[in-house]
Amino acid sequence: MKRRAAVFHIPGVIDMRKPIFNICVFICVCFFITRARAVLVYAQVGDMGFFGGISEGRMLPRTTEQLLVQTRNNNNRSTFNYKELVFLGGRPQEFNGRIDITVSGAPNMDSPGGAFNVNYRVYASPGSANDVTIARTANFTVTYRVEGSQVIYNYDIVKNSWRETITTPDGTFTLDSNMSSYNISIIEDRTPGVNYYRGDVSGQLIYNSGENPTTSVQTGSFYGYSCAWSSTETHRLNVTVMSEGWAMQYQIRPSVTVNKILQYTANEPTAISFEGNYKEVLQNVAGLKYDILLRPNFIWDEPLSGTASISSVNTFEQLPAVDLAFLKGNAAEDNIRRLFAMQVLSGLPEYYLPGQAITRGQFVTALAKAIKLPIEENARPAARGTARQPIITYLFSDVDSTRPEYNYVLAINKAGIAHGRQNGSFDFDQPIQRQEAITMMVRALGLTPIGLNPTAVTRFADDNLLADWAKREIAVADRLGLIAPDAVYGRLYPTRLMTKGEAAGLLNVLIEYMRNGLVSDYADQIVNIPR
Numbered sequence: 001m002k003r004r005a006a007v008f009h010i011p012g013v014i015d016m017r018k019p020i021f022n023i024c025v026f027i028c029v030c031f032f033i034t035r036a037r038a039v040l041v042y043a044q045v046g047d048m049g050f051f052g053g054i055s056e057g058r059m060l061p062r063t064t065e066q067l068l069v070q071t072r073n074n075n076n077r078s079t080f081n082y083k084e085l086v087f088l089g090g091r092p093q094e095f096n097g098r099i100d101i102t103v104s105g106a107p108n109m110d111s112p113g114g115a116f117n118v119n120y121r122v123y124a125s126p127g128s129a130n131d132v133t134i135a136r137t138a139n140f141t142v143t144y145r146v147e148g149s150q151v152i153y154n155y156d157i158v159k160n161s162w163r164e165t166i167t168t169p170d171g172t173f174t175l176d177s178n179m180s181s182y183n184i185s186i187i188e189d190r191t192p193g194v195n196y197y198r199g200d201v202s203g204q205l206i207y208n209s210g211e212n213p214t215t216s217v218q219t220g221s222f223y224g225y226s227c228a229w230s231s232t233e234t235h236r237l238n239v240t241v242m243s244e245g246w247a248m249q250y251q252i253r254p255s256v257t258v259n260k261i262l263q264y265t266a267n268e269p270t271a272i273s274f275e276g277n278y279k280e281v282l283q284n285v286a287g288l289k290y291d292i293l294l295r296p297n298f299i300w301d302e303p304l305s306g307t308a309s310i311s312s313v314n315t316f317e318q319l320p321a322v323d324l325a326f327l328k329g330n331a332a333e334d335n336i337r338r339l340f341a342m343q344v345l346s347g348l349p350e351y352y353l354p355g356q357a358i359t360r361g362q363f364v365t366a367l368a369k370a371i372k373l374p375i376e377e378n379a380r381p382a383a384r385g386t387a388r389q390p391i392i393t394y395l396f397s398d399v400d401s402t403r404p405e406y407n408y409v410l411a412i413n414k415a416g417i418a419h420g421r422q423n424g425s426f427d428f429d430q431p432i433q434r435q436e437a438i439t440m441m442v443r444a445l446g447l448t449p450i451g452l453n454p455t456a457v458t459r460f461a462d463d464n465l466l467a468d469w470a471k472r473e474i475a476v477a478d479r480l481g482l483i484a485p486d487a488v489y490g491r492l493y494p495t496r497l498m499t500k501g502e503a504a505g506l507l508n509v510l511i512e513y514m515r516n517g518l519v520s521d522y523a524d525q526i527v528n529i530p531r
Contacts, residue, residue: 045153045224045233047101048256049120050184050201051136052218052237053084054286055099056310057256062317063280063343066228066372077102082122083310085288086132087241088207088214089170090248090296094308095132097124109190113145118155136164140184149191153199155184166207176209191446192415193371193514194227201237214243223522228372229514230259232522246296254288259515262338264321278319278341284312322349330354332501335508344369344507354501361399361428363437363503364418365408370507371444371514373415375407396426403428417443435470435494437503438483441510442473451476461490470494480517482509 048055058078082099085092100123105116122136139161144153162182164175186199200221207214217240224233234255241248261283266276287309295302319341327333332354339345344366345352368375395401399409409426412418417440420426442448451472457463458475466474474492477483485491498506 044101044103044226045186045188045197045199046118046120047078047080048233048235048254048286049082049099049101049122049138050182050222050235051084051122051138052235052239052252052254052288053082053095053099053122054254054256054288054308054310055080055082056284056286056312057231057233057258059282059284059315060228060231060258060260062282063319064317067343076106081125081310081312083286083288083308084122084134085252085290085308086134086166086168087239087248087250088166088173088216089168090241090243090246091170091299091302092250092290092292092306093132093168093170095124095134095166096128096130097122097134107142107144107151109146109151111146113143115141115143118142131169133167134164135166138162138164138182149189151188151190153184153186153188155182155186157182164205173207173214176206176213179206179209180204189446191444192373192417193444194225194446194518196225196446198223201235212244214241216241225518225522227514227518229511230257230516230519232257232519234522246298247294248292248296248299249294250290250292252288252290254286256284256286257519258282258284259519261515262319262342274321274323277321278338280317280319280342281314282316283314286310286312324349326350327354330501332504335501335504338508339366339370339504342370342511344511345504352500352504354499354504356500357431357497358500358503359429360418360426360432360436361405361409362500363432363498364412364440365405366503366507367417367440367444367510368408368412370511373408373411373444375411396420396424396428398425399428412440415444431497432503433494434492434496434498434502435467435474437498437506438477438494439470439473441482441506442476444510445513447476447480448473450479458492459490460485460492460494462492462494466492466494480513482513 044058047057057080078101080099080101082097084095086095087093100119100121102119103116104119107114107116118140120136120138122134124130124133124135139158140155141158142153142155144151159177162175162177162180164177166173180203182201182203182205184199184201186197188195188197198221201218203216203218205216205218207216218237220235220237222233222235225231232255235253237252239250239252261281262278263281264276264278267274287307289305289307291305292302295304321337322340324333324337327336336345336349336352336354340349395406395410395413399406405428409428413420452475456471456475458466458471458478460466460474460478474483474494483492486493
């Protein structure tokens with residue numbers, strides 16, 4: 001992954017195993033848990049299709065939508081603008097149209113496996129006049145199995161419903177589905193804050209079968225992720241097209257990226273009740289690049305490389321900027337205001353004093369909100385007994401089910417981001433160390449595995465103060481540019497207590513990485529399409 005300049009230099013979790021008693025309590029509590037309150041659909045695998053084209057992709061939900069109860073539609077249909085380059089005549093020719101994607105019977109991640117259907121339909125936009133037209137229907141039966149946090153998907157095309165006719169100035173190409181094949185295999189890793197996936201695609205498409213067929217052989221891979229703040233999917237396909245007396249080879253790299261940008265706007269009139277506010281800009285960028293490696297000898301005037309893109313209109317949502325007059329001039333003022341605008345922090349701002357130590361409970365609650373971790377509905381078990389003496393259940397000895405943060409602690413613990421102490425407590429009201437906070441952040445991103453060794457020596461001058469359980473995550477955070485040594489002594493100060501101002505800075509660094517850093521690691525390095 002590409003190294004970025006660090007914007008912040010601090011921090012995860014004292015991860016100590018709980019006794020058997022505490023585990024049993026957790027199991028009992030889970031018995032009462034219902035399904036997640038909000039299942040938000042971000043980008044989905046295959047929003048561009050798998051045939052080398054690009055779509056504008058689906059918009060991320062607005063902050064208001066994320067705060068409302070969402071349910072997933074098992075018969076989900078989406079329509080996007082679509083563009084594809086056709087090389088069947090020996091040269092690139094552009095098609096502009098639409099793509100419909102219909103998912104029937106969404107997968108159930110609580111089951112060990114199952115099947116559902118995905119249908120792709122590509123067609124010309126109504127009323128459009130193009131030199132190139134595509135009429136394609138491809139229906140896949142998708143079988144899947146769940147292995148821990150990972151899900152394996154296998155796409156098998158339904159041949160009797162596979163139809164494709166492409167018309168170009170060079171002729172009409174009709175697919176022979178009986179002689180053609182297409183295979184897609186995907187593995188997805190569902191981490192607490194980000195769903196990562198990669199896949200492989202291969203196909204042999206036979207057009208105009210008979211005495212003079214045209215064959216397109218496609219192989220390639222794709223990578224993607226989705227989270228609350230951004231998503232991207234990038235393909236790299238190697239294609240060989242062959243017909244009588246000629247052949248061509250090319251590589252095509254389509255990509256779609258969606259992300260949210262937070263901007264502050266000051267009000268122009270002075271006689272207004274508030275100085276300004278934030279707006280969240282939702283933007284989509286879809287583009288592709290191609291390089292022709294071998295072209296037919298009868299084509300001389302076509303360039304060997306090129307690009308195509310789909311323009312989209314940004315959408316906006318207004319967010320409030322809380323009054324922090326009591327923090328004027330404080331270095332943490334902007335970070336705190338941004339978190340309140342994004343609903344990561346809530347309540348009375350006067351109680352969020354930047355110089356005050358932040359507790360473990362306060363930090364995990366804000367972290368869960370920052371990554372939009374699904375919170376269980378009715379996670380608190382139903383009270384038994386009398387109205388005067390309800391039964392209070394404890395997941396940890398110091399966090400009972402009547403506390404408003406209980407659901408967040410439950411979700412953070414269930415996601416493996418933070419655990420309790422050996423004595424069965426969470427230390428909910430105790431201050432958090434900097435190394436604990438960094439460790440939690442990296443676990444929320446699901447990127448602990450990219451650390452080389454759990455006991456690696458980091459570059460920080462006070463590496464000897466790092467706990468063994470924190471070294472791997474801190475090495476990852478440093479590698480990603482999320483933290484950096486202090487400029488004077490090169491230290492991290494891992495055992496120092498984190499202040500609320502420092503926590504606000506760290507959470508903003510995390511969100512910014514989820515907005516833009518992951519996009520750079522996934523899309524820009526492969527396709528290099530300017531945004």
